[in-house]
Amino acid sequence: MAITGWFVALVALGVVPVVLLANGWAYVGWVALCLVLMAVDAALAASPRAAVLARSGPDRVRLTESVEVTLLVTNGSRRRLRGMIRDAWEPSAGATPRRQRLDVPAGERRAVRSVLTPWRRGERRAAMVTIRAIGPMRLAGRQASILVPGALRVLPEFAARRHLPSRLARLRELDGRTSIMVRGQGTEFDSLREYVRGDDVRSIDWRATARRAGGPGPAGSPAPTLMVRTWRPERDRHVVVIVDSGRTAAARIADETRIDTAFESTLLLSALADRAGDRVDVAVFDRRVRGRVQGARGADLLAKLVDTMAPIDPELLETDWTAVPGLVRSMTSQRALVVIATPLESPGSTRGLLAMLPQLTRKHLVLVAAVTDPALLSAAADRSDRASVYRAAASERAMLDAQRVAAAVQRLGADVVTAAPLELPPAVADRYLAYKAAGRL
């Protein structure tokens, strides 16, 4: 049951009889007339309960992108269904418009379209559909909320993908597909080809050149075609990424939670490593494995990764680092690059990580990717008054703590990459390329 603004106007129109008749009974009679009209109009409205609803639309969208969903309304009653409809999604699904006009003749079907622009990662659900059917006199109507299940998986934004082309170009340089390639440690023989100008003369393969020329010829014979060896970096290495989804990952830095930054870094690194021909396995872990992607390659890898990451939010738990070596063992048996995405804050909160690291560094190459807080830097630079001097002192102290932890991690044989949220993914990718170039994988 609902009334409209027209009903209110109708009641207000009672001014005319009340003033003309100047009588209390005029008021009573008018209100009674309005109530009767309201009841009749509500009874004449189509029943919203008889509507048949169906949803259609994509079930996946990347964060910051919009998607149009369609709701098909079939009028099951014998009256014209006219009024308002609201497709109620969770607030962070960003549905617009929130309410729409609806006009479905008896027995027919109409599509109601709304655009979803989610502003939060995860699984967004549609709660219900509410229909308010207004009567022919537009005074009153009937209303009902109907559960129509619907869900939209909002995938991580992967904003770091804009760094991918430049890193892939660097990878191709390493790969020997461009001419300025250097032979070095960690490369393997790829193929022989003819020398072109600009190639490193050190990579000329004299034996192959001689073979090609077909034996020693007279001195006046034309110069033999020089052959060079091409090299490419080692392939089929293993990259294991462990994303910490514990208590410390819930912290928000510069409008992005730490776990989101870790996801961005993981996605960029995975895309890059996959193109480089390496195997990438990812696990999201706090006290249990929250998500795991293993053995996927190519386009399938990124799709699986974003799908796994989408619904994961940090838990308010202390991460159980003692279980991580076992987890890594279960993911790889050979030497691998193990990337741990976790904050390095204070000696106290990283004690578990520090105690566990030697077990990993003994066998693997370990890289710890940590987000730093730009707010600390700005607070340290602000010395305008007494309170901000104390704040600056506290943030200097926090930065010192983080440095001590990073130094401790490095002493234990692991590498550390620290950067602000937006810079961390490319920094991790660059470090990976540096390992690749140096043959440390």
Add this chain to the structure above:
Amino acid sequence: MTITGAAVGADPTIVTPTARRTLRRWLFWIVVAVLLIAFAAVYGLTSRVAGEANSFLDDEPAPVGSQALVEVLRDEGVDVIAAETLDEALASIDDPAGTTLVAADPQAVLSAEQWERLDGAAASLVVVQPPALAVGALAPTVAPGVETVDDVRDDAGCSLPAAQRAGSITADGVSLDASAATGAASCFEGSGGAALVTLEQPSGGDLHLLGAGSVVQNGLIGREGNAALALGLAGEHPTVIWYVAGTADIVGGQTPLSELYPGWVNPLAWLALTVGLAAALWRGRRLGPVVIENLPVVVRTTETMEGRARLYAREGSRLRALDALRVGTLRRLAEGLALGSAAGVDDIIAAVAGITGRTPGELRALLLDREPRDDGELVRLSDALTELERLVQRRVALVDDARDAGSSIPRRRGARPADPDPTPEPGPTP
């Protein structure tokens, strides 16, 4: 949202309950509300609130009313006519010679002119607890008296038969001073004056000014000789006009307030109220319930830092705060001067002294030794640290610029490029 067992047979996907289910769910409260309204209506009709009791009214059972006296008079065969307005009281008098007019004005609404209209209207006029205006209009020679409370007077002091019979009364009300009046009988004299003054009306007839209003009130009429006095005064004649002045007697109040504005004003006010209610229902009906969503926890990273800063400030840990700032400055200086992380404080001081030209002692005091005595000094030292950092940055940048600018010019005699470490070598350059 779950559907309760009452919805057996209904479509489980429809969240909104049907009108019948809503009615059933609210039935208990509707019944309770109806019962309460009925009880309140019945109670309001059968009882009067004590705070609104009307003094001296003929049908008022409260202690301040006079229902007891009126009932006894009627039982004795006296014809008691209750009047609500002055005009009504005067119109009710058929036989002035056989009528007692009892008039009271507890709210003092009557004017002197209205009191004068009572003059000579009946053979006996009893004014209960007369206000000053009544005394002035009917018996100008009597002085209006003072209030008396709970005062028993047992000496009639006059020849009035009713007073003689009563013997003693409780004199709650006002006392009157009739010492200046001629032909007036003062009964039950007390400290403030007489409780009852009897004299002639200006136009003829008896005038009893009964200052002791408690004599006719239900609460005290049974005490002392109150009943005898009241019955004696009021039951003198076969007819009694019982008149208690009210708001209807106010001068100019002859036309009720409701006649001053048009008849549609009240219904219009009700209509406005109804429109407001309808508008509230219109705007207040929401299109479906609010959708709730579980949001993830968000932790601010700077909380630890802010907390530590407040701790420093509250405890006045100036040296600790300054040391943290110094460590940060030293680290940045070492980085800026490319000294490496292994460089000690002395190395850094020497390097900075070389590039800025400050004495090592001065730098050592700033970077190590001085202890701030108050917050002002802490702020000054912090400023000095940032200034030093900036100075070193500028100098390093100048050196770099100079080096960059000079790089295009071929160096003489194959000189080595300048050492990136700007630390001046001790001793004369070879």
